[in-house]
Amino acid sequence: MQKILNPLSIRLSDSEFQKLGHFIQSYNGIKMPLSKKTMLEVRLQKRLRELNISSFHEYSKLVFSAESSRTEVIKLMDCVSTNKTSFFREIIHFNYLQQHILPDFIRSNNNTLKVWSAGCSSGEEPYSIAIAINEFIRNNGILNYQILGTDISTKILQEAKDAVYTESEISNLSFEVKKRYFLKGKGDYQDLIMVKPAICNKILFQRFNLMDREYSVQGPFDLIFCRNVLIYFDRDVQENVIKKLCQKLKVGGYFFMGHSETIMGMKVPLKQMSPTIYKRI
Template sequence: MSHLSATSQVTDDQMRRYAKMIYEVAGIEISPAKKQLLSNRIRRRLKQTGIADFEEYFKFLSKLPTSHEEWDGFLQEVTTHETYLFRDESNWKWLRGEFIPEIQKSGKNSLRVWSAACSTGDEAYTIACCLAEDIRNLSAWRIQILGSDIGIGAVREAQEARFGERSMRLVPESLKNRHFKRVGDVNVWEPNAKLRAMTSFRQHNLLDRLSGAPFDLVFLKNVLIYFNVDSKKRVMKNIEQTMKPGGFLVAGAAEGIGDLMGAFQRIHPWLYQKK
């Protein structure tokens, strides 16, 4: 059992070694300024595993294959950020006001979308909700929305798709009533069968290329802020290779990828189109 106090921190040497290990496995850069945050997150794993201290836990992780469930738990702690449906209103105004009308004019009836680093699936189900609401003759379309995340736990939560009031707080009431249903008497909602039929989820590390047919639209938001330049280059190369020519990339405005977008035309600070 851990004997550390609630304010104990990793040493500077441990911080360097943890940061190096995280970078080598996930490409995520943890700055020394996040020493307290990292210490807090590791303490949760010590409590969960019963391991005594930071050093013992480091040795434990070092001996495990990265496919082990404890690596998943650790990376989930390190990378977790708040997510909710219909986050960043400008993205959804563009999707509903420009992207969906244009694809309907194109005469096509298939669409592939990737929600990369999808966490618990909030973004993927927002995409599905918008498509279900706005595409005419939806049943004639073949729509595939893939959500991926490095964490197995996040993927499982996305597959379960149970969203509390906080996650649902920005969903317009009309869309909530049409495309989601309340679970029992509690303030928990789940997507209807139509939305579930569009979506699938899998584990994936963005440092690896994703196999499969190319995508018309990719969402990559609030994740590259954790990566250094070399890792960002590797991720962006992988993203580019998964997209169709003319496909759109929705990114976070603060991702710091402007210099890496030679294969794309910038439309908004957060929106790019592959050339």
């Protein structure tokens, strides 16, 4: 009979934490100081139980083994990724988009507006961008656009693709916006809502690691949102990531960061237009 493990009895030693933490930081850029040991231990205990593994030492061997490392590394990144987000988070960015960027674009450009949501989590950000663009289109005429949403977590990307949320997650949206862009569930799913296909069809989701040496995404983009992602990286890593993102951003394109993030002191080709909003130069 197979032994059933109690995941809470499996403890992560300092040495195993340092080994896994160093790998995680080198792979996805997330800082892993010793203060995150308990967090990592708790998040991985469930995974160890799924694998019927009795120690973090055994789990480390699995992660670093040639035959199963790629699959397990993806699972490991799913466990350590932080996915705090919401619809229209930091609303000032969407106001600036509608009041300044989109009017200029529609006056001077007949091309498709290309947007990259880098670190899109469960999809609220790219769907908010799409809704903001569609609200602008309702009053200002036709504008073609495409949005790319990327994240390192395959688990959270599937949630983004599913486009299903709870009523509470869209409680900050107006009745009119809810009616125009969401479908309400019925029966057992009456507390759930789904983004309408017309919006979903404008967004492509794919797995992507900001720590990759070269960025293979199809650019260049007119807008890049990379908000509340860089705060988890060391300063040098932040600057390196921003430089690579800028290589995929058109000259004159816009770069959005989270309000707790800054480029101050960095040698990057960006000019500040408004707090946490920059233009590529």
